[in-house]
Amino acid sequence: METSEFGRGFTYNIALFLMHRDRIMDVSVHIWFSGSSDHLVKLQIPQHYPEAFKKRIAAFRYKCLELAQFRSPPYATMEDAEWAIKEAKEILIVVDSGLGVEVCKGGWE
Numbered sequence: 001m002e003t004s005e006f007g008r009g010f011t012y013n014i015a016l017f018l019m020h021r022d023r024i025m026d027v028s029v030h031i032w033f034s035g036s037s038d039h040l041v042k043l044q045i046p047q048h049y050p051e052a053f054k055k056r057i058a059a060f061r062y063k064c065l066e067l068a069q070f071r072s073p074p075y076a077t078m079e080d081a082e083w084a085i086k087e088a089k090e091i092l093i094v095v096d097s098g099l100g101v102e103v104c105k106g107g108w109e
Contacts, residue, residue, distance in 0.1 A: 008042040011095060014088050017064075021085055029076040033068040033084070040064055053094060060087050 007013045020036035027035075040061045045054050064084050067076040093103050 004042060006038040006041060008044060010044050010046055011092065013039045013043045014092060018085065018088050024078070024081055029078055029081050030068070030070060032081060033064060033076050034070075036084075037061075037064040037068040049098075057091055060084070060091065 002008075007016050016039035017036050020032060020039075023035070024032045043057075043061055045057050047054075049057070063080075067080050067084070089109070093105075096103050
């Protein structure tokens, strides 16, 4: 199997992105986005997904990559990080539902 510094795939790369969740408190939000969004660079959006869902995923990736940039305002905020984590989980819930898995959100996410 080929290797990649930050991974290449869909659910795999979203999982790698989410693994950074607990690191937000250790660094600034900009640095957190910089490290976590590296896993979204080679995110492979499945072509068979409905167009609206592909656009949602692309918008998620674009916003996260933009927030990782150290540019003038708007700077990344904790609310941006919370949105990104929630959106990543929501995307995975849609994927599970599409696979026929009945999803029940956990109280201890």
